[in-house]
Amino acid sequence: MPMSFNQSVIDEFRANGGKVGGPFEGGDLLLLTTTGARSGRAHTVPLGYVREEGELVVVASAGVAPDHPQWYRNLLAHPVVRVELGAEAFDAIAVPAEGARREQLFAAVARVAPGYGDYQARTERELPVVVLERPEMPVREVRSLADKLLEVHTWLRAQLRYVREEAQRHVAGQRAGLGLQLRQHCLAFCEGLTHHHRGEDAAIFPALAHSHPELADALDALSEQHRTIGRIKDELVALLAGIEVEEPERLRAEVDRLAVELEAHLAYEEAELLPMLAGIPFPPMR
CATH class of the missing domain: 1.20.120.520 (nmb1532 protein domain like)
Known part of the structure; x- marks a missing residue:
């Protein structure tokens, strides 16, 4: 996805409380900000997501590209990510699923968004399935x-x-x-x-x-x-x-x-x- 297109989607998302038009209109979309594995700089990408078992799940598809997308390599180096969902923003820990859990989550995603199943069928690499875990924090008023x-x-x-x-x-x-x-x-x-x-x-x-x-x-x-x-x-x-x-x-x-x-x-x-x-x-x- 060209960077200029990415940025236009990001700008529209932030300006409209998470709502965008074009190819993403009506879809479930979030913004994921990762820290560059080498540069240490923040990188934001728009991603489709699925809710499964109360968790936010994204797939590192990059279409049918032979390599994993950069944002996935970033989160392996720096697991703490920033998620923007609608008008809300919060930190999460990005955890790729493994084994049977990965298969279960991917099947759930493919039922909601069949395109991911098509991508998997057309590439030899296993598409990573990433759970964006939001750590539970007790509600505490911070005044000092x-x-x-x-x-x-x-x-x-x-x-x-x-x-x-x-x-x-x-x-x-x-x-x-x-x-x-x-x-x-x-x-x-x-x-x-x-x-x-x-x-x-x-x-x-x-x-x-x-x-x-x-x-x-x-x-x-x-x-x-x-x-x-x-x-x-x-x-x-x-x-x-x-x-x-x-x-x-x-x-x-x-x-x-x-x-x-x-x-x-x-x-x-x-x-x-x-x-x-x-x-x-x-x-x-x-």
């Missing part, structure tokens, strides 16, 4: 920077809990190989953790050091914890890039090691910083 910090910590804890449980299933022999479900959630957790800590190191900690010099020792300790957690996280990401079927125990050990450090860090940060952050409005007032 303390509220925002707790929101981020809640997301990190939930993702870490999921990854630990899934890694345990692998070790127990309930999963064969690493699995894209575990890999994507693990990478999403690592990306979220990196983004959060970089934001604290670059903005929040320096601002607090300036306004609350009595926090100097605590901020130094938190920064050192960031470095320790960062090293473990980088080792985990490297492991995910080359994990073999026979290594689930090593994966679980790395996840557990990260969990111990991170849980202690989050608890310490909340104890030390929440009282100060509670007085700072969020979003910041101009």
Whole structure:
């Protein structure tokens, strides 16, 4: 699909609350924004979708092209994506389905949109079926920077809990190989953790050091914890890039090691910083 056509559809979608004309008129359409696997830049594409079992499902068809579309390669490198659906926008974790689940979802998609079945019949590659998982977050009113910090910590804890449980299933022999479900959630957790800590190191900690010099020792300790957690996280990401079927125990050990450090860090940060952050409005007032 030519980029100029893509952009016209994107512009029309955003200007009309998700409604477009032309070949997509009346169809189920969303905008998917991925992060470039190599460039790191945001890339947005319009995609048809199907709802199945309460999930948003898209197919990386690219017509009958011999290679997967770039947006699919992007989400394998960076699983956290941005979804625009109607007038709503939210972050999701993109997880390609595997095995029997992939076959089940593809059959459901092909019943709604038979064109995908035609595409599959005309190409030798298996068309990836991707579930856009919207992480469940408790409804919390965010009025201060303390509220925002707790929101981020809640997301990190939930993702870490999921990854630990899934890694345990692998070790127990309930999963064969690493699995894209575990890999994507693990990478999403690592990306979220990196983004959060970089934001604290670059903005929040320096601002607090300036306004609350009595926090100097605590901020130094938190920064050192960031470095320790960062090293473990980088080792985990490297492991995910080359994990073999026979290594689930090593994966679980790395996840557990990260969990111990991170849980202690989050608890310490909340104890030390929440009282100060509670007085700072969020979003910041101009």
